[in-house]
Amino acid sequence: MTVRRMPISGLLALLVTCSLFTSKVSASQILEIKNQQFSPMKLTLPQNKKVKITLKNNDNLPAEFESTDLSREILVPGHSQVSIYVGPLDPGNYKFFNDFNQAATGLITVPSSAGAN
Amino acid sequence: MFATAIILFREVLEASLVIAIILGASRSVPGRIRWVSGGIALGVAGAALVAIFADRINSAFSGSGQALFNAIILLAAVTMLGWHNVWMSTHGKKMTTDIKNLGEKIQRGSEPPVALLVISFVAVMREGSEAVLFLWAIAAGGAHHIPMISGGLLGIAAGALSGFFLYRGLLRIPVKHFFTVTNFFILLLAAGLAAQAAGFLNQAGLVPSLGNEVWDTSRLLNQTSIAGQLLHILVGYTARPMGIQILFYLSTMLILLLLMRLARLSRKKA
Numbered sequence: 001m002t003v004r005r006m007p008i009s010g011l012l013a014l015l016v017t018c019s020l021f022t023s024k025v026s027a028s029q030i031l032e033i034k035n036q037q038f039s040p041m042k043l044t045l046p047q048n049k050k051v052k053i054t055l056k057n058n059d060n061l062p063a064e065f066e067s068t069d070l071s072r073e074i075l076v077p078g079h080s081q082v083s084i085y086v087g088p089l090d091p092g093n094y095k096f097f098n099d100f101n102q103a104a105t106g107l108i109t110v111p112s113s114a115g116a117n
Numbered sequence: 118m119f120a121t122a123i124i125l126f127r128e129v130l131e132a133s134l135v136i137a138i139i140l141g142a143s144r145s146v147p148g149r150i151r152w153v154s155g156g157i158a159l160g161v162a163g164a165a166l167v168a169i170f171a172d173r174i175n176s177a178f179s180g181s182g183q184a185l186f187n188a189i190i191l192l193a194a195v196t197m198l199g200w201h202n203v204w205m206s207t208h209g210k211k212m213t214t215d216i217k218n219l220g221e222k223i224q225r226g227s228e229p230p231v232a233l234l235v236i237s238f239v240a241v242m243r244e245g246s247e248a249v250l251f252l253w254a255i256a257a258g259g260a261h262h263i264p265m266i267s268g269g270l271l272g273i274a275a276g277a278l279s280g281f282f283l284y285r286g287l288l289r290i291p292v293k294h295f296f297t298v299t300n301f302f303i304l305l306l307a308a309g310l311a312a313q314a315a316g317f318l319n320q321a322g323l324v325p326s327l328g329n330e331v332w333d334t335s336r337l338l339n340q341t342s343i344a345g346q347l348l349h350i351l352v353g354y355t356a357r358p359m360g361i362q363i364l365f366y367l368s369t370m371l372i373l374l375l376l377m378r379l380a381r382l383s384r385k386k387a
Contacts (some may be wrong), residue, residue, distance in 0.1 A: 050322075052180075060257070062171075062250045068340040069357055070329075071316040074183060075247055077171045078254055083180030085322050089329060100124055100251060102341070 028052040031084075031106070033063050033076070033098070038106040045110050048088040056081040063104075067096035070108070118268035121255070125269040128248040129276025131350045132160070132240040135194075137280040138306060139236050141287035142201065142299035152230040153237045160241025167246035168253060181321035187243065188321065191314035194239045197232045198307040199373045202300050204232075206377040207384045248273065300377070302351070308370045309353020315365035316355075327360025 026049045032039045036059060045051050057063050057076040065074045065084060076082050086094075091112035098104040136153060143149045167174065167186075174182045252269050255262045290298050318324045335356035338345050348354035353366055 061254045062247075064247065068335065068355075071355070071357070071359055071362065072320055073187075073316070074320070075171065075175075075250065077175075077250060080172050080175065082175045082183065085181070085320060087329075101120075 026050055028054065031055045033057045033059055033104070035059065036061070036098070036101050036104050038096075038098070038104055041106045043106065043108045045087065045089060045108055047091055047110050047113050050085060050087045051089075053084040053086060054081055055084055062100065064099035065096060066099040067094060067108075069094040070096065072096070073099070118264040118271075121251075121265045121268035122272035122275070124251060125248055125272030126276045127272075127346065128244045128251075129273050130279060130346070132237075132244045133276045133280030134283055134347075134350050135240040135306065136237050137284040137287065138299065138302050139198075139201070139233060140284055142205070142296070142303055143230070143233055144288070144295075146230055146233070149230060149233055152233040156234040156237030157241050159234070160238045160245055163238065163242035164245030164249045167242060168249040171246070171250060178321070181323075184317040184321035185323075188314045188317035188323075190239045190243050191310045191317065194236055195307045195311045195314065195369060197236045197239075198303050198310070199369075199376070201232050201236070202303050202307070202373055203376045203380045205296055205300055206380040304370060304373055305352040306350075307373060308366045309349070309351070311369035312353045312355060312358070312362040312366040315362045316359065319359060319361055324361050327364060329359055330357045331360050331363055333357045 027046055029043055029045065029051060031043060031053050033056070043053070055065055055074070055076055057078055057080060060078045062075060062077045065072065065076060065082075067073075070086055070089075072084060072086065074082050074084055086108070089108075089110045091110045094108040094110070096106050096108065136157070140149065140153055143153075146152075171183075174186055176182060178185055248269075252266065255265045255269065287299065287302075315324065319326050333356065338348070338354070338356065340346065340349055340354065340356040345354060345356065355362060
């Protein structure tokens with residue numbers, strides 16, 4: 001049965017091709033976790049731009065940045081940092097939380113700007 | 118203690134339900150318990166390794182290492198589940214009769230039970246690494262964290278128990294419809310995991326989102342609620358899906374259905 005031989009190389013080629021069409025990162029932001037809280041708790045991001053968010057976890061406990069609104073789910077061990085890419089986003093509010101401590105929440109706001117395409 | 122129990126419960130739940138479904142679906146494969154247990158044991162070891170190297174995985178591929186890793190693991194699970202289903206389409210009929218005559222020696226099928234091993238391995242490794250990391254951080258905190266650790270263990274037990282109940286429920290399905298139902302379960306499971314993989318590939322910047330939010334049903338059924346999470350695991354429910362996730366979901370389903378149909382036809386010819 002040929003099903004067994006997953007065309008991995010073909011899949012990778014497809015991914016690479018796709019990546020050429022995804023937009024370049026054009027802004028970056030820093031988000032931190034301190035004492036089981038996000039700081040800042042509200043991030044404002046530009047419309048229709050891909051943004052890199054650097055998340056630093058300053059606590060001992062690991063955290064999992066999760067946003068069902070953005071389909072993002074990233075584990076951040078204690079005292080380390082990760083990069084989270086979001087967007088291009090439409091104007092609106094996007095909630096995120098720490099999946100390991102759901103009391104810790106934050107909000108990403110994308111204001112609508114007439115100037116952006 | 119309770120908070121830790123819930124966190125660990127949710128981490129374990131996905132792996133536990135996946136294993137319950139494949140254990141049910143492979144009920145006539147000889148030695149399946151051994152293969153699945155082996156997969157779980159390897160998964161726990163793998164989870165510990167992933168937890169130890171979490172920092173290095175994170176920083177790989179300019180910060181998208183973790184998303185890529187998750188996507189690859191999920192796609193591996195999708196491939197194995199698909200393989201299992203296609204194989205079952207050619208042998209399911211015969212196995213149904215085999216179950217009916219339990220006294221008879223079940224003929225050894227040609228499905229290398231390796232698929233069972235790989236599925237349980239990746240299911241446990243992915244979610245398990247988070248559980249290990251979490252428990253490890255608590256344990257490193259010292260003796261006053263003992264209630265938290267026992268809470269965590271309680272959560273793990275509860276997650277495993279849920280899988281057990283699902284497994285028992287599956288076994289109650291009449292033999293006649295058994296493999297049709299489990300194949301359908303696996304089809305939805307595989308499609309849902311493919312959609313999750315699409316989310317991680319987009320997270321890594323490898324595929325476009327094709328629309329960030331094709332629909333929003335988070336008010337109707339929040340994905341973080343218990344019902345929402347169960348549906349997320351079992352059928353891939355996503356409250357605010359990206360276009361690429363829907364594309365992955367539907368194409369996985371379509372491809373698998375097509376392959377299953379082809380396999381069935383080729384059996385008839387043979």
